[in-house]
Amino acid sequence: MSKAAKILPKPFIAYSRKNIINNRIVNTLPKDMVNEILAVSTVFPFRTNNYVIEELIDWDNIPNDPIFQLTFPTRDMLEKNDFDRVNRLLNLNAPEKKLLETVRKIQEKLNPHPASQMEMNVPVEDGEMMRGIQHKYEETALFFPSQGQTCHAYCTYCFRWPQFVGIDKLKFASSNSEQLVNYLTKHPEVTDVLITGGDPLFMSSKLLRRYIEPLIKKKPGNLSSIRIGTKVPAYWPYRFITDKDSDDLLRLFEEVVNSGLHLAIMTHYSHPRELKPSIAQQALQQILKTGAVVRCQAPIIRHINDDPELWATLWKVQVKLGAIPYYMFIGRNTGPKNYFKVPLSEAYHIFTKAYSSVSGLCRTVRGPSMSCTAGKVLISGIADIRDKKVFILKFIQGRDPKWANRTFFAQYDDDACWINELKPAFGETEFFYEKQLLGMKAKQPHYK
């Protein structure tokens, strides 16, 4: 704490499409590049901040720098035709309405609602949709506090991008903490709540307390763990050190731990650079001192982290700093997926190479895993069975708990990037769970 106390507070400055040009560093980029950022950010959300710009991006390596790719939209994230359409309208200074119409058409083509989140995960109680809650796996409920539906910076590959550009109109958000308590009371099967966003740690500590305190005091149902999904330790570490309510936040974490509930901060680190600044390391230490556990996860993304040595370094640094490597995900099939996608076979080889070069303490990590409609599916292996090259797949989590840990096989395909591009390996017409999944969908009252 003595070291952390010496750090001066840093005022948070957010940059978006509207003001990015005011940033003194961005202002020195070639004009074409700036125009491309402005064009692509009409379609995808764009938000970064002064810490990411000043401390994380290597401006001598633009546009290839991975943290630049992580937070700045670039031309190839859009299909050429779509980029040209938007760019033409901007050059013509077209009316806002016309621009928005075109942008919406492009956005709708980009699978804005992946993995049937809206259709299948939002519970209905007494005929009312519990907006703000998602309940996909029996033991875990997700809660989306409405004031936490933004982030200190946006990841260009974020699968929740539709929420940030207004397509979703914060469909998943709730400001009603009582609703969550009531839901947990009625659902004793839920042991874990994941508070997520956006980024719930974007909220003030006071607001966050409003959601968490009732859980600590009432311990509804069989609640035993609170998880908070966040990228703040990477994007704005000052949140835990010098922001005006940093101490309140850490105190709240301590209260959760002292109440007997397990607190897991599910931190999203995409690249080892995010853990390099001393302030980022100190932020992690501050969290750990509260008794919370930090588990780390990120998707594998082309242009950002598609490299085994990088993942090995990331896991090693996490362990050294006291955090637990948790997941390598496959990027979801939404938004600029063509730009970012890494085929399943390549992701598997990258994971395996990284995994085989680290010690057992790093091997708490699981992956590569797809979070798809049926559940979390792991690419567990590639093998030759009955003279056929196959993917060995395994459910880590299933929409039906009986699917968990079940292995199944798909035809090997060099190019496949998502489960819907895979076929059963041995002549079956569908994977074992598909009929049941269809039945589950049909039972959803709001499934369209």
Ligand code: SF4
């Ligand atoms: S921090 Fe998380 S929610 Fe926010 S943009 Fe990145 S991936 Fe999406």
